[in-house]
Amino acid sequence: MESVSTTSTTTSTTTTTTTQGICENPQNNGNGFCDDNNNVPECNYDGGDCCGSCVNKEYCSTCACLDGGSSNSFANNLNFIGNGFCDDGLNNAECQFDGGDCCGPSVNTNFCTLCTCKSSGW
Numbered sequence: 033m034e035s036v037s038t039t040s041t042t043t044s045t046t047t048t049t050t051t052q053g054i055c056e057n058p059q060n061n062g063n064g065f066c067d068d069n070n071n072v073p074e075c076n077y078d079g080g081d082c083c084g085s086c087v088n089k090e091y092c093s094t095c096a097c098l099d100g101g102s103s104n105s106f107a108n109n110l111n112f113i114g115n116g117f118c119d120d121g122l123n124n125a126e127c128q129f130d131g132g133d134c135c136g137p138s139v140n141t142n143f144c145t146l147c148t149c150k151s152s153g154w
């Protein structure tokens with residue numbers, strides 16, 4: 033009798049899932065809203081959204097400026113306040129509700145998605 037020996041090889045693949053080194057929501061970088069989960073080096077510290085004198089804190093809890101204060105974000109561009117275009121990221125109390133750009137009879141919505149009039153004082 034001939035004996036047949038069968039060798040089976042099992043290959044196990046280990047998949048490690050890590051978020052380190054990955055920017056999970058790059059679409060939120062520099063959108064004018066401080067996002068804690070984007071406030072990491074991989075995301076360029078949320079594009080600077082968490083720094084400056086005019087930080088929108090609606091979607092963050094820590095809201096810390098971690099990039100050393102380099103203001104490179106849309107939210108910090110105070111020139112956009114009261115420029116006639118409604119900017120969601122500037123539409124908060126810290127930013128004087130975008131200077132009233134999101135309120136009134138003729139709101140320019142080219143640069144906003146929410147475009148909510150939040151202040152009745154304008």
Ligand SMILES: [Ca+2]
Binds near residue numbers: 064066070078
């Ligand atoms: Ca952001």
Ligand SMILES: [Ca+2]
Binds near residue numbers: 112114130
């Ligand atoms: Ca504006």
